[in-house]
Amino acid sequence: xxxxxxxxxxxxxxxxxxxxxxxxxxxxxxxxxxxxxxxxxxxxxxxxxxxxxxxxxxxxxxxxxxxxxxxxxxxxxxxxxxxxxxxxxxxxxxxxxxxxxxxxxxxxxxxxxxxxxxxxxxxxxxxxxxxxxxxxxxxxxxxxxxxxxxxxxxxxxxxxxxxxxxxxxxxxxxxxxxxxxxxxxxxxxxxxxxxxxxxxxxxxxxxxxxxxxxxxxxxxxxxxxxxxxxxxxxxxxxxxxxxxxxxxxxxxxxxxxxxxxxxxxxxxxxxxxxxxxxxxxxxxxxxxxxxxxxxxxxxxxxxxxxxxxxxxxxxxxxxxxxxxxxxxxxxxxxxxxxxxxxxxxxxxxxxxxxxxxxxxxxxxxxxxxxxxxxxxxxxx
Ligand code: GMT
Numbered sequence: 001x002x003x004x005x006x007x008x009x010x011x012x013x014x015x016x017x018x019x020x021x022x023x024x025x026x027x028x029x030x031x032x033x034x035x036x037x038x039x040x041x042x043x044x045x046x047x048x049x050x051x052x053x054x055x056x057x058x059x060x061x062x063x064x065x066x067x068x069x070x071x072x073x074x075x076x077x078x079x080x081x082x083x084x085x086x087x088x089x090x091x092x093x094x095x096x097x098x099x100x101x102x103x104x105x106x107x108x109x110x111x112x113x114x115x116x117x118x119x120x121x122x123x124x125x126x127x128x129x130x131x132x133x134x135x136x137x138x139x140x141x142x143x144x145x146x147x148x149x150x151x152x153x154x155x156x157x158x159x160x161x162x163x164x165x166x167x168x169x170x171x172x173x174x175x176x177x178x179x180x181x182x183x184x185x186x187x188x189x190x191x192x193x194x195x196x197x198x199x200x201x202x203x204x205x206x207x208x209x210x211x212x213x214x215x216x217x218x219x220x221x222x223x224x225x226x227x228x229x230x231x232x233x234x235x236x237x238x239x240x241x242x243x244x245x246x247x248x249x250x251x252x253x254x255x256x257x258x259x260x261x262x263x264x265x266x267x268x269x270x271x272x273x274x275x276x277x278x279x280x281x282x283x284x285x286x287x288x289x290x291x292x293x294x295x296x297x298x299x300x301x302x303x304x305x306x307x308x309x310x311x312x313x314x315x316x317x318x319x320x321x322x323x324x325x326x327x328x329x330x331x332x333x334x335x336x337x338x339x340x341x342x343x344x345x346x347x348x349x350x351x352x353x354x355x356x357x358x359x360x361x362x363x364x365x366x367x368x369x370x371x372x373x374x375x376x377x378x379x380x
Contacts, residue, residue, distance in 0.1 A: 001368060002031045004079055006072070006090040006100065009038040011235070011261055012206060013286045014121035017151070017174050018091035019043050024177065024361045026050045033083050035075055037068065053079050069095040069102070076103035080114050087368050089117045093124040094134055097141035115375035117367070118145040122283035125159050126304070127210065139163045147371040152305030155283040170367060173308070174284045175360035176352055181293045183270050190271040193257070198228040199335050202272040202296070204265060204287045207237025215278035215324050217243050219299070221250045222328035227335050231256045232268055269294035273341065274331060280321055282306050292352040297344035299331050315348040
């Protein structure tokens with residue numbers, strides 16, 4: 001198939017999922033065309049089956065806000081026609097689903113019926129998308145898509161609960177490339193980070209409010225009172241300053257490292273004992289899955305789709321959002337029981353294998369084929 005993928009190119013779960021899916025589709029023989037305003041950050045190596053189309057927009061003094069959606073729709077029209085796309089797959093509804101709808105409508109006037117699939121990722125539904133600023137357009141563009149997927153059962157249900165949806169939404173879970181994301185030997189990292197054999201706890205996110213990074217700091221300070229440990233914080237974002245200040249107030253700065261954005265995530269997970277994810281809302285929790293693929297159990301909240309990945313009392317523990325006492329208690333009990341910790345590490349890896357990209361990619365391929373078939377038979 002000739003597949004167009006629209007995504008955000010920056011650090012963030014939806015862009016990662018879109019890029020990894022595209023790379024896997026290309027490895028499986030499909031022609032994949034990425035369309036975005038910048039090269040997706042995980043798209044680094046040359047692949048004969050992958051083309052990147054940059055959406056460029058000319059600036060004009062009148063435009064205080066350059067109309068990205070218009071530029072994207074125009075680029076889609078061009079790419080569908082001149083790269084002969086069979087399907088457009090957009091990741092994250094805002095503004096990609098409405099831009100794709102516009103492109104589809106333009107192409108219709110030229111006798112081309114291009115099928116559009118929208119994958120819902122999280123805050124496009126649970127936070128920003130629900131806001132009145134965007135909700136009418138989000139509702140319309142979901143219903144106008146030829147196919148819709150959500151990255152978890154929980155997100156699928158939340159979409160039905162929050163919007164007036166007339167379309168069938170298929171849940172296709174996120175995935176992991178187990179060849180690329182696996183435990184690697186980085187014992188020298190461990191020595192540098194925890195010179196006295198302290199436990200290493202890790203959190204990765206974009207430090208937005210929804211991630212509750214301050215809960216991570218709170219849990220860690222409680223753990224530190226009982227067990228020698230170090231905390232690695234990977235990522236950056238709006239709540240970083242608040243988190244840094246909290247460490248200063250709690251006197252834990254010597255044991256907490258703010259590492260900023262990192263490419264070497266799996267190397268850092270390889271030396272981690274536990275992963276913390278106390279999110280307020282999380283449609284899936286790709287960061288937790290990446291940790292589990294590296295044999296790291298997860299201490300998390302029970303928000304959204306997290307319980308579909310992190311199984312309570314097997315691969316980690318779930319607590320109510322904001323219950324840092326419970327999260328700290330679970331962390332301490334696991335760190336103090338090395339047999340249980342080893343068992344959870346194995347369970348985490350076994351659970352991660354269920355989300356192997358080799359099992360999930362065919363779900364997308366089958367979905368593409370069924371939507372292309374349906375669209376072919378539709379009268380335009
Ligand atoms: O970071 C992004 O690009 C999107 C982001 C969001 O805020 O919607 O992440 C979501 O998509 C990821 C990939 O599907 C999921 O793993 C995250 O759980 C989800 N984030 C939230 O729901 C907060």
